[in-house]
Amino acid sequence: MTEKLWGGRFQKGTDKVVEDFHSSIRFDQRLYRQDIKGSIAHARMLGRQDIISLDDASAIVKCLEDILADIEAGIVEFDVSAEDIHMNLEKLLTERVGEVGKKLHTGRSRNDQVALDIRLYLRDEIEETSELLRDLLKTLLERAEENLETIMPGYTHLQKAQPITLAHHLMAYVQMFERDLSRLQDCARRMNLSPLGSGALAGTTFPLDREGVAEELAFDGITENSLDAVSDRDFAIEFCSSASLIMMHLSRFCEEIILWSSQEFSFIELDDAYATGSSMMPQKKNPDVAELIRGKTGRVYGSLMALLTVMKSLPLAYNKDMQEDKESLFDAIDTVKGCLTVFTPMIATMTVRKEQMKEGAKGGFTNATDVADYLVKKGLSFREAHEIVGKMVFLCLEKGLSLDELSLEDYQKCSPIFTEDIFDAIDVVRCVNDRQVPGGPAVQAVLSSIKKAQERLER
Known part of the structure; x- marks a missing residue:
């Protein structure tokens, strides 16, 4: 059995079952690069501060660089009995450089090491x-520019509501994903403080240069409280929260892609490379990518809830429960990146069926609000106009007609205010382009929104 680097206090080895249960190397080995980077900065600082000799510091740094190269060349095997990535790397270092390697951990604990x-x-x-x-934002902006005049129905309650454009619809998601990007940047800013030098919980008696290490590792500064530094996982929870919102937005979009690609909608067709077939039904083309992303959203939510639950009752400072942070965090990272990687080209390559979208916008009385607006512009109050148009919709339902198909005589029976120009006012293209208020669906309004988003993205 491998001798533990912490084993001086113990008189017998760890039970094999406990060793397997306790070990985290299976999943935390992905931290090897960061652990070596942090150890190199720590070793250099120990040398500069005359805590260890400069020669010893140089030997440690050189050996760590060699270990990094060997790991990336695939010639290092990690040892489960060495517990985690930190102890594995220290064990490798000591095996290669001898007693000098044992000096690396001076003034450092695994608690501040893993936090780093x-x-x-x-x-x-x-x-x-x-x-x-x-x-993804670039792709959405490109697709929006292509579809500035692609008329489609907008929905509330999944019922046709008012005509908009596909560009306007896509720009709603641009707003969502811009907020997601901003949240990630905020998370990174709050997280970018170095905890190294906090020790196990109470710092150290050695004259560490915490600020110098932080600067070398491109942190904005250092954590201010050693207890908080080693027991804080807010940044991991905050990332999982941001990732959950990204996945929620992807899932909402995927739900629409699934609906739009159905025969009932037929608004789009997914590229063959981003759809699958049926093992039994030869005619099927299934939106499996969109469905999987929708399903994986729950997985990221689960990671967030797992981290919140792990941390909710932990006393200060470090507790072994916190080892459970990594698998949830890693899975959330892998899932959201995997979904974004496949979602963007799916959107880039989908075929938009513009005529079907426009036909869809003509049904469901999507221009009813424009009839009411017409009456208001002629002098009626909106509530009076609303009631008149409601009765007109009921008349259409009885006759099996749309508002466009009513005669002028039918209109004037409902209100003498109507004249021939009502038919121009309720054309779906005009219904869209008359809505020129900033943030609305008119071509110029959406184009302005696209340009602003492109500028923000370039910045």
Whole structure:
């Protein structure tokens, strides 16, 4: 059995079952790069501060760089009995460089070490996730520009409500994903403080240069309280919360993609590369990618709830429960990145059936509000106009007609205010383009919104 680096207090080895149960190397080995990066910065600082000799610090740094190269070359096997990535790397270091390697942990605990590693790791992952969101935003803006005049029905309660454009609809999601990007940036900013030097919970008696290490590792500063530094996982919870909102927005969009690609809607067709077939029914083309993303949303929510539940009753400072942070965090990261990676090209390659969308906008009395607005502009109060148009819709239902198909005589029976120009006023294209208020669906309003979003993205 491997001798534990912490084993001086103990008179017997760890039970094999406990060793397997206790070990986290199966999942935390992905932190190897961050752990080595943090250890190199720590070793250099120990040398600068004359806590260990400069020669010893140099030897440690060189050996850690060699270990990193060997891991990335695939020639290092981690040892379950060494528990976690931190102890595995220290064990490798000591085996290679001898007694000098045992000096690396001076003034450091695994508690502040793991807090550092997770922050470094999550900082990288937030940037990668942010880049995937930027790619999605670029794609949505491109598709919006292509569909400035693509008329479609807008819905409330999943009932046809008013005509809009596909560009306007896509820009709603641009707003959502921009907020997601902003939340990730906020999360990264709050997280970007170095906990190294906090020790197990009470700092250390050695004259560490915490600020120098923080600067070398590109942190904005250092954590101010050693207890909080080693027991804080707010940043991981905050990321999972942000990831949950990203997944919620993806899921809502996927639900619409699923509906739109059905025969009942026929608004879009997914590219063959982003759909699947049936093992039994040869005619099927299933939106499985969208369905999987919708399903994986619950998985990310689960990661958030798991982290909140793990942390909810923990006394200060570090507790072994906190080892449970990593699998939930890692799974949330992997899931949201995987979903963004496949969602963006699915949107980029889908075919928009513009005529079907426009036909859909003509049904369901989507221009009823415009009839009411017409009457208001002629002098009626909105409530009077609302009642008149409601009766007209009932008349249409009785006759099996749309508002466009009523005669002028039918209109004038409902109100003498109507004249021939009512038919121009309720054309769905005009219904859209008369809504020029900022944030509305008119072509120029949406184009302005697109340009602003493009500028924000470039910044």
